Amino acid sequence: MSAEVSVPPARRSITASPIFGKIAASLVALFISFLLGALLVLALGESPLEVYGLLISGSLVGMPNFLVTLQMMSPLIFTGLAVAISFRAGLANIGAEGQMLVGALCAGYVGYAVELPALIHLPLCLLAAFVGGLVWALLPALLRVYLNVNEIVVCLMMNPIALLLTGYLSTRVLKAPGPTNKLPDIQPTAELSTFSLFSQANTGLIFALVLCLIFAVVNVRTMRGFEWQMIGKNAKFAYYGGVDVRRRALTVFLVSGGIAGLAGAEQVLGQYRAYYDDFSPGYGFDGIAVAMLAQFNPLAVPLAALLFGALNGGSAVLQMMTGLSKHLVQVLQFIVVLVLAAKLSWDWLKLGRSQTAAPGSDPPAEGPHVTAGDR
């Protein structure tokens, strides 16, 4: 009985502390990874203060540097958001890289092959990218939701297939004349405009931020957002609570793929102005780290993307000033990922497996199509 008495304070602590607890957790993880990184830099015989100083000043101080950071973070907001909303629903969509490539190709194709006024052309290209990413997510999503096939494996296989498929199309079928493997340049009506000589940062960034805002509202203020979270927390509970787990899971997976496709649109319409074969240095994979750091919260995704964007943006300055290799910055990033992964697995161990049961597992398989409780 005393347990019941203690319910109100416990509830209050659940609603109040998680925000701070979560932020603190991410900051602690960052702090630990920067300490580890500092040790590494010391081992290389460089001063950690100088290296981090250059990374920070080279990414945030001064308009050119900051604009480059904005350029670097733009694709990561899209891929980070894509991964975040899928993970929040208990679906590990780690196929954002492939979905982005297919989305980029679709945007690049519609961008050059269609002639329309800008008011229609640009949205059409974005839509093409969204659909491209969505279609690429369809196979892992269906397999996951209806046959309970592990989406991690399928997504991982879809990524190289996307790279090879887009590579084939852009080097053989649709290639523009010239020495570079790319599609013809997009029409000016399909461009996302840039602001500066120093950076390819473009209006796609604003679009990305608005998307994050939209999903933050959807997650917290709508029934769908609540159901997505519920199937992520405990699919069985959600099922018995009347959620159409399969349909919700499918929607989340496909929307996640579509958003990853939009990352490709930002690259092609804003940064490259044409689809370039194999353009991505791994924005889709970086998106996983961004989403983890943001703890799958859409509002935190831009901040996490800012950190990774800043590391990449500062990298060039670090190379200019010290002669250190670009690989150092990549290693520093990977350390962040490693610490975050360690933290996640620690949470997982602490909570036990029951809570991490994902949608599409047992319950829906028991009965036929259950929609009775769907609101």
Place this chain on the structure above:
Amino acid sequence: MLNSFKSWIAGALFVASAAIAPSAQAEIKVAMVTSESGLGDRSFNDMMLAGMERAEEELGAEFVVIQPRAVSEFQSTLARAAGQDFDIIIGSSFDMIEPMRAVAEAFPDQAFGLVDVGPEPIADNVVSTVTKDWEGSFLVGWIAAKETETGTIGFVGGADIPIIHRFFIGYYYGAKMANPDVEVIETYTGSFTDPAGGKEYTLANVAEGADINFAVAGATSAGVIDGAVESGTFAIGVDSNQNYMAPGSVLTSMVKRVDTQAYDMIASVADDSFQGGSVLYYGLAEDGVAAAMDEHNEGLIADEVLAEVEELRQKLLDGEIVVPNYFDLEAGQEMMGEPPMATPPSVRNASEL
């Protein structure tokens, strides 16, 4: 935690301003901007680095290498490097032409260099180079004709397009100069990304008697080299040193000496002879092309053949030999180059080029 962050930033600003202040008085400061494949590519980027190291050694130049991760980072990287006080910023990649033009126009006082691109000038403060690949092809054609045992050599091109024909004409001219009786088989796979096709064409050439095949075919070249290994013949690589791809089966590689080209740019800044807006041509005489010799093809080419290469170089320098450029030929033309020699059937019998 917030405090430690603040102190980081404070420290960072301090260190950064210290770093931006001119450091040790090196003669020349050079920034090399790689293509997106970066260092370790065993190709242009690594070769450019060799040019930087040579400039460091011989000219006392100080250099940094900046490696963008993607083509989209070229422009911002060049622009930010232009804001530092480098004496010259050197890049390599066709994809860097447009970004460098934009940045060079915004920083008219900054010297830039771009190696191995097209013949069009890029901007008033950019020196660019064109590699006379036809002279390099001439050289390896000459070596192939000297080294063949069957009296037949082959050419495996990617697409059947003028820029690749230019390699063939040089190759053919060199081969005929070394040995007028040599047979040269001209083939094109139709693709730069088809190793399997490259292998088929190579084996077909071998079946017709060719024991050396020159691969000018991008990724298809891997198949040409594969075919050489399988049939116990030789392949010749192109652009960068590909000898390592199959030691003992790659006779040599026709390399574009982007290291020489980059080094000369730095040297021109060092002695104030930098001519912005100029396009420099690099052939055999300028050390802009070479037949790669390393541990992987040691002993494959006879010493006396190699000794004669130096004579060829001198003759090119004196104008005694002029290797024909395909773009100067006309359909049906019968003789080409200096000394004049018969054109191949693909030119002589063509109705248009």
